[in-house]
Amino acid sequence: MRRGQDPVLVEVSARSRRGAPQQMPGDIATSALARRVNAARILAKLRERPPERAEMSSGDLVDATGMSRPTVHAAAHHLVELGWVRETTDRVDGRLSGRGRPSRVFSFVANAGHVLGIDIGAHSVRVAVADLRGVFVAEARIAFGDPSVGPEQRITQVRKLAVEVVRTAGLRDEQVLAVCVGTSGPVDADGVVQQRTGIPGFLGVDLRAALARDFSAQVYVENDCNLALIGERWRGRAGASQDVVCLLAGERLGVGMCTGGTLVRGQANSARDLGFLSLMGDYSRDDGIARAVRRRGASLVAEVAARDTPPLPGTPGAELSALTGGDPRRVSASDVFEAVRRGDLDAAGALEEGLETAARAIATLTMLLAPELVVITGAVAAAGDVLLPPLRRRLTELVPRVPRVEASPLREQAVVTGAVRLALDTAETDFLDPLAPAPTA
Known part of the structure; x- marks a missing residue:
């Protein structure tokens, strides 16, 4: 030889x-x-x-x-x-x-096939098409004009956007090798949402069947927190970590977890349930960081507006009032974060109060799983410079051993990134591993 x-x-x-x-x-x-x-x-x-x-x-x-x-x-x-x-x-x-x-x-030939990732949220849907190296070749996002829109209308808009993005990429249906859809709440093996979620009317909806109407490829449906974790391990902060908690922390709190490099699913894929927060008093998984901070910021602006005299520049509450024109209805979480950057002490207090539910959720998961890393993901991760320091301080008061806490570089793209990665895994299993002919062969 x-x-x-x-x-x-x-x-x-x-x-x-x-x-x-x-x-x-x-x-x-x-x-x-x-x-x-x-x-x-x-x-x-x-x-x-x-x-x-x-x-x-x-x-x-x-x-x-x-x-x-x-x-x-x-x-x-x-x-x-x-x-x-x-x-x-x-x-x-x-x-x-x-x-x-x-x-x-x-x-x-990375463009011999493509995959499609979809992130369905209460307020918007984000879609991305990637080649077989994971390079995004087309993506789009639309906001739902009415977040309380019914499931049929929501799914219709999702399907329309998905088809449009695939066409924008210049692809035919057979060139899409796999589709992955992310949504909140536990999802069973058939792609049906099993529990009430933050998306109105999605309980019992068969997302796999709905998306299969437009694509001949295999459609995979997964919980959005799990996908955020997969995205973080692929292209975010958690690439080198085996024991990770990923907190999706916008309007509601959701968590994806992995121990020893393995995604934790639990029975019926429901291991991410943060319902235990309700046992701690006046806390709820519905109090995501963005929602909680926004509410407290609005209360602060209302208090300042009720004073006899406008706040002087540099005094507590002045920066947040200036950013919102003194109107509590205009307050956003981003306004609170910016006011903290500008040194508004009252805004900083509102931020610390708004982080309490997330801190208790992280502390409890830390005691149970002992993760080496906690990643804060979603749109609020863009404010990591101001929200991470008080969050870390609060954790030192709650647990004896604080894990590393980082903000995601993927931010609001974490879920769709994880959806693309899972679709790539499916395409590899169905086409590349068995060396099946490529659609363009």
């Missing part, structure tokens, strides 16, 4: 040289298995390459896999036929350039 030659192919070649009168069924099976195994190794190496260095010469693949050059060529040619790999001769192999012999160069 020559050094670097694939042992399976050597065995098959030896049989052929012995002059067997005919190829037996076992030989055919072994040859097919060898071709599949070798092609999978080549595909894995090509997929590992970053987009800016996507190409590998046959010499590069020989070095990377330890296989012989003829075996590399045979496996790569099979992948070219399947549509997952592209071959060019634009480079010259450095080891062969003295003879002027062009090298065969191969690269993964």
Whole structure:
């Protein structure tokens, strides 16, 4: 056996040289298995390459896999036929350039298929299409004019946006290999929402069936907090962490958890239930950071407006009142965060009060799971500079050992990012792992 030659192919070649009168069924099976195994190794190496260095010469693949050059060529040619790999001769192999012999160069065809991620919320829906490297090629978001819109109208808008984004990317239906939809609340294996969520009327809705009307690809439905965690582990703060709590903390509190690198689902995929907060007194999972801070900020502005004289610049409450024109109805969480940045002490107090429910949820989960990292995600993560310091201080008062607490760089894109990642996993399982032909083959 020559050094670097694939042992399976050597065995098959030896049989052929012995002059067997005919190829037996076992030989055919072994040859097919060898071709599949070798092609999978080549595909894995090509997929590992970053987009800016996507190409590998046959010499590069020989070095990377330890296989012989003829075996590399045979496996790569099979992948070219399947549509997952592209071959060019634009480079010259450095080891062969003295003879002027062009090298065969191969690269993964990332646009041979695409995946679709969808994040359905109470106030908006976000959709993203990505190629097989996970590069977003088209995305869009729309806000629901009425957050209390019924499920039929909401799903109609979601379907319309999803189809439009796929068309914007220039794709046909068969080029979408997998679809993943995120929504709040526990979701069963059939894609049906099992408990009351923050989205009106979604209890009992079959999201898989609804989205399957427009796409022939497999549709996967997952809880939005789980997807936020998956997104954080893929492209956010939690890539190097095995024990993580991801708190989706906008209007409501939701949590995704993993221990030992494994997503915690629990019975009926309902392990994220923060209903225990109601046992602690006047706390509720409905008190997300954004909602709680906004309410307290509105109360503060109302108190300032009720005073006999307008607040002087630099006095407590003055900055938040100025930002909102003294109108409590105009107060947003972003206004409170900005007032804190400007040194408004009353706004800082409103922020600390608004963080209390989240702090108690994190403290309880810390005692139970001992995570190394807690990620605050969702739109409020953009205010990490002002909300993390008081949150960390409060945690030191509640638990003896405080985990690392960070704000997500993905922010409001965490859920759709996780949806794309889960759709990619599905596409890999259904198409790349079995080496099925690409839609563009």
